[in-house]
């Protein structure tokens with residue numbers, strides 16, 4: 001992922017993401033991501049079969065944004081790059097890929113609250129909009145997803161009484 005010339009100075013920073021415990025050199029435990037997904041990164045309502053999905057009209061811009069968000073591979077590079085060890089790029093991509101589509105809107109309010117609560121419980125930091133995450137993301141996940149997640153979260157908190 002990187003190339004260096006002879007004589008370049010390489011600064012190796014200490015690993016700062018406590019939510020990704022170091023197992024050994026260059027190996028960290030990313031199961032915190034799995035636990036966040038288990039809280040809501042899925043659709044549990046009956047959305048019918050494939051033909052049913054095909055007859056629900058989805059505006060092309062929305063479908064493309066959802067597909068862009070779905071490109072996230074959960075690598076964790078965003079967390080590693082962030083000075084706050086924030087996982088908001090990952091979590092917002094997983095939330096956006098579902099909430100942008102009609103099938104995912106039904107559970108959107110509960111999903112964003114539960115996934116954000118788990119993200120916080122795991123000890124990830126907050127986002128301060130430095131953009132290191134999206135700059136390092138191999139899938140070019142946009143920070144627009146973080147803005148969408150924050151908006152969904154605030155609306156959910158104001159309009160629902162779900163216990164998380």
Ligand code: SF4
Nearest residue numbers: 072073075076078137
């Ligand atoms: S760096 Fe990009 S692809 Fe990897 S987990 Fe973060 S958002 Fe997903």
